[in-house]
Amino acid sequence: xxxxxxxxxxxxxxxxxxxxxxxxxxxxxxxxxxxxxxxxxxxxxxxxxxxxxxxxxxxxxxxxxxxxxxx
Numbered sequence: 001x002x003x004x005x006x007x008x009x010x011x012x013x014x015x016x017x018x019x020x021x022x023x024x025x026x027x028x029x030x031x032x033x034x035x036x037x038x039x040x041x042x043x044x045x046x047x048x049x050x051x052x053x054x055x056x057x058x059x060x061x062x063x064x065x066x067x068x069x070x071x
Contacts, residue, residue, distance in 0.1 A: 005022055009060060013060070013061045013063045013064065016058030019036060019038050020038075022042060022059065
């Protein structure tokens with residue numbers, strides 16, 4: 001399931017998604033049963049540093065740095 005979530009976030013780098021938005025987009029049936037089902041997968045991807053999160057708890061795939069950018 002992590003791969004599907006990562007693929008979704010990669011389609012829109014820098015765009016924040018809530019855990020519920022991700023869950024609904026990936027598996028609507030599972031979302032109906034448990035609206036927070038995607039959160040553990042998102043937290044795992046965050047710990048592995050594949051994705052980032054903002055101060056509001058939204059998850060996103062970081063935008064690639066521009067060539068020549070320092071930092």
